[in-house]
């Protein structure tokens with residue numbers, strides 16, 4: 465039996481349509497959400513993401529502000545820009561594209577963003593709020609994965625979930641969200657012993673390691689739901705962290721790369737921008753966009 469494909473691209477398009485409708489309703493009340501994206505340096509892959517983010521922001525009816533700084537910009541200058549965006553009432557969300565050049569302190573830059581405008585959910589206050597069950601801005605990629613999992617499985621309660629990868633931007637917040645939904649969560653990483661055996665126990669397997677084809681087909685529990693967060697550029701094109709052809713034979717459902725988690729990340733960035741805008745105006749959280 466081959467797995468059902470989880471069409472993240474289509475799901476993201478539907479999500480953006482709902483965001484566009486809710487944005488239109490806000491605009492009727494004189495409120496236009498604004499997203500500022502800051503790009504430091506010339507990384508060509510980053511530029512592609514920034515462009516498609518900017519295009520989709522405008523497509524859902526929001527204002528998009530792009531700030532491009534040279535790679536050698538002093539950190540103080542970036543902090544000054546963030547301070548201005550923090551104070552700008554037209555800006556509801558701020559995204560500083562990562563990674564930053566090596567001379568910058570990434571944590572210091574991220575924590576300079578007002579937590580209410582931190583649409584990436586990377587600020588330490590948002591990480592702490594998520595971990596303690598308080599209203600937070602939730603990181604876009606894990607939020608998108610959660611939406612796909614709930615759509616596929618309904619109630620996640622009691623399911624065994626293995627998250628491979630312990631980064632602050634994917635692995636840890638993903639584990640927090642699954643825990644909130646009452647999964648039994650294991651975070652695996654490079655030092656984990658007998659990872660294949662651990663994975664074989666997972667009803668839900670989330671791969672976020674950044675290594676092409678790292679997860680093999682015979683690691684997958686028959687019928688499991690596999691979410692591939694990896695975006696690896698190799699000679700043959702874009703591939704995930706999961707050996708897709710192998711995993712497809714065992715899994716119940718699996719996200720492809722491209723067309724899986726990636727488009728959900730951008731849609732959830734817009735969802736977070738809408739949420740931030742609603743909160744900034746004392747309105748209730750938009751329907752269906754927060755965990």
Ligand SMILES: Nc1nc(=O)c2c([nH]1)NC[C@@H]1CN(c3ccc(C(=O)N[C@@H](CCC(=O)O)C(=O)O)cc3)C=[N+]21
Pocket residue numbers: 510512513559560561562563584604695702721722723724725726727728729730
């Ligand atoms: N502060 C910050 N926030 C981010 O969210 C962030 C970041 N920095 N730095 C870079 C990474 C990368 N990232 C992607 C988002 C969407 C796709 C995406 O939509 N990918 C398409 C394919 C795109 C293609 O073909 O190149 C897909 O998977 O189907 C990819 C990558 C967000 N990032």
